[in-house]
Amino acid sequence: MPETKVLIVEDEDALSTLLEYNLTKEKFDVAIATDGEDGLLKVEEYGPDIIILDWMLPKVSGIEVCRRLRAKPETRNIPIIMLTARSEEADRIRGLETGADDYLTKPFSTAELMARLKAILRRIRPGLADDTVVFGDISIDRVSHKVTRGDKEIHLGPTEFRLLDHLIQHPGRVFSREQLLNAVWGSDVFVEVRTVDVHIGRLRKALNKYKQGDAIRTVRSAGYALDMS
Structure with missing residues (x-):
């Protein structure tokens, strides 16, 4: 190519x-x-x-x-x-x-x-474009569904993988819970807004498993962003 x-x-x-x-x-x-x-x-x-x-x-x-x-x-x-x-x-x-x-x-x-x-x-x-996205020390491979942070492999569930995939395409951008629901679950699926908080919590915990720093920023009354700062 x-x-x-x-x-x-x-x-x-x-x-x-x-x-x-x-x-x-x-x-x-x-x-x-x-x-x-x-x-x-x-x-x-x-x-x-x-x-x-x-x-x-x-x-x-x-x-x-x-x-x-x-x-x-x-x-x-x-x-x-x-x-x-x-x-x-x-x-x-x-x-x-x-x-x-x-x-x-x-x-x-x-x-x-x-x-x-x-x-x-x-x-x-x-x-x-290839199917590998990198932001900071986080790498996500869509083909193999493999996520790494630094030299460590991070194991994510399907929903956490889709959440990270969406956030890593817009680093630094804050998404409301409703926006994440539409992007990850779809607008035609009924899911409670607080479900987003649960899965963000799981994603945050997985990404920081090896104490490399919290990569998810919570913005009060606004939502969440993938941010290394």
Whole structure:
């Protein structure tokens, strides 16, 4: 299978170099553009499978690049991850409404970016991504249903496996109990909301069996997230 092509549109040299290094190490084919105008040109020339796009760019802003790509039939379905220093909820919503598939606020970890990029590829173009997802020291293999943390194998029940599989695709994102119910059990199945707490408790205990730190963050009155911080 040909390498997945990633276009980085970012004017910070240090960040684009770091992203290029990490993506190349993961066997992605990488191209870089340093402003919005160059980014639009590179999309035509390079034909990326996914775009990592900074919001604040010289010449043409990331939001405008995203808008133009979504307006053209030949580029409207290319997945876009927006990078920005703007953390306000209104800005995140604007970025997503313009057509971005995901949104990362600077500073962010490369591990989180890689996890989100692979999750998008699996969702939108499954043939481009493998079935192993890694976040921090946690690795989940969908084919063998094997979970490891560091060098230790973690044994999970089917529901805990599906919970982790969902959370690891959106590291750091907080999901309400209702959202987790719909994602893991399905909207057509009646399950009490507190059942989520029981299974999150089991997942948390399993992931911390070898005292490697609690990977599940509980946000009071909001829900749960997979978070290493």
